[in-house]
Amino acid sequence: MVCAPVGWGDVLILRASGKDGYNEYLYKTLGESVNSVETILLDKRELANNTDILRKIRQAEAIFLAGGDQGNYVNFWQGTPVADALNERIREGAVMGGTSAGCGILGQTYFSALEGSVTSEEALANPYNKRVAMRRNDFLKQPLLVNTITDMHYSTRNRQGRHLAFMARAATDWAIQPRGIGVDEKTAVCVTPDGNVSVFGQGNAYFLQATKKKPELCKQNQPLTWHRKGKAVHVTIIAGSVEGITGFNLTSFQSITQAKSEYWSVDSGVLARVDLR
Known part of the structure; x- marks a missing residue:
């Protein structure tokens, strides 16, 4: 990014x-x-x-x-x-x-990896696993990434589930409405000062917006449930290209062109995705 x-x-x-x-x-x-x-x-x-x-x-x-x-x-x-x-x-x-870890610390709410990496399976099974080490507002402070958690190697390493666990922790621990940006490998998310986003490369970028309702169950040693009738998190998916696709704005956190969108939710540690287009 x-x-x-x-x-x-x-x-x-x-x-x-x-x-x-x-x-x-x-x-x-x-x-x-x-x-x-x-x-x-x-x-x-x-x-x-x-x-x-x-x-x-x-x-x-x-x-x-x-x-x-x-x-x-x-x-x-x-x-x-x-x-x-x-x-x-x-x-x-x-x-x-930044790329990979360098992208991971750009958000003002972030996964620190101080206890090592964590898989989606581990994070969803227990969002308070010690490896789900979250921090907020104590490192880099990019105004466009307030309350935003970034995650990388998104599809290749199946990180969608852990990303939702990170967001669930942020919603539970800090009472915020968290956002997320997930980036596939060989893909770049480029942002202008006014918040307009262009996506370059071979993969997708994912823009996650949590609903105003917190997870139903986000506790130590219990599988995450953040269902909200299947609409816990709205996700806009922008495909990259060589020329760059301008399709999202971080200030409004909305798509500015037609884009694929989904709802993601978690029920007892199991991630579900519903395609809206």
């Missing part, structure tokens, strides 16, 4: 593991539209106080958060000057995006 286009600036890739494989690819792909591309490995919490790194973050026009283990991002960056600098760039309108 990325927000807004980039032009004539410095691109900074931040990661908590891995190497600098994006540098050459992005520089060749973006060509003359950028001045530089650099990767910084922030794999220790003490590096989050480094003045040179903070300066580069504050000077970057575009910042991309790489994949890996999002628990590392939380452990190494949350509550540090790096997080402060990233939020400064968000407020100032810099482009920011």
Whole structure:
């Protein structure tokens, strides 16, 4: 997921593991539209106080958060000057995006992965499983992603069920009406400052909106039930393309063109989907 286009600036890739494989690819792909591309490995919490790194973050026009283990991002960056600098760039309108784990921490309500990953089966069987580690409003603060939980590798890893469990926890623990954005592999969700969304690539993007009613049963060691007559969560599905399909707006959280839509619900830990088109 990325927000807004980039032009004539410095691109900074931040990661908590891995190497600098994006540098050459992005520089060749973006060509003359950028001045530089650099990767910084922030794999220790003490590096989050480094003045040179903070300066580069504050000077970057575009910042991309790489994949890996999002628990590392939380452990190494949350509550540090790096997080402060990233939020400064968000407020100032810099482009920011991420892939996989880097996308997973973009929402203001998020799955931290501090206890490791979790499958849909595990999360639906017990939404308070210790692996369903949820946090809110303590890391990145992108206004377009208030109360929004992102999830990635969506269809390939069958993550629809755990996404509903994350949203059920948010609705139960914080009394909010949560939203979700799910992204298939080889797919990009690109957002302009006014909230308009274009979906690029080979898969789909899924925009989830919970109803105003909380789950009927969301408790420790009990299977999740969030049924609401089969209409617990409304889902808009936008297919990607090479040119990009503009079909949704995050500000209104509604489709702006004809799009496939479904209702998703959970009954005793079992996910159900009803196609509306």
